[in-house]
Amino acid sequence: MKKMFNTVVARTATLGAFVLVSLPVHATGLATCDSGPREGWQPQAKLEKQLVEQKWQVRRIKVDGGCYEVYGFNEKGERVEAYFHPVTLAPVPTKR
Numbered sequence: 001m002k003k004m005f006n007t008v009v010a011r012t013a014t015l016g017a018f019v020l021v022s023l024p025v026h027a028t029g030l031a032t033c034d035s036g037p038r039e040g041w042q043p044q045a046k047l048e049k050q051l052v053e054q055k056w057q058v059r060r061i062k063v064d065g066g067c068y069e070v071y072g073f074n075e076k077g078e079r080v081e082a083y084f085h086p087v088t089l090a091p092v093p094t095k096r
Contacts, residue, residue, distance in 0.1 A: 030094040031083035032065035041086035044068060050089060056080075067092050 035041060044061045047068055051058050055075035062069050067083040074080045083092040 030081075031067050031069075031092045033067040033083070033085050033092055035066040035086045038086075042089050047084055047089050 047070070048058045048061060051070065051072070056070075056072055058070060058072040060071040063086070064083075066086070068086050068089075070080070070082045070084060072080060074082075083094060084090065085092055
């Protein structure tokens with residue numbers, strides 16, 4: 001009985017792993033970038049410096065959808081969630 005239970009558990013785990021691997025991966029954000037390999041990306045620190053020079057207050061930068069996603073406040077003091085291309089550091093339009 002125990003051997004049969006272990007077999008069922010193993011098969012269920014294998015099936016679950018297969019289903020997870022076969023699901024498409026989607027970004028959680030509002031933009032995607034065709035940014036290529038990370039070796040070609042600009043450092044996040046460079047983007048942060050660029051934004052601070054424009055009077056932004058950067059709270060966090062993370063990668064989402066192949067883009068840099070920036071949380072902070074713009075030069076007008078407005079809370080922003082903005083996306084930038086990691087190679088060019090150009091703003092990326094969002095789906096909002």
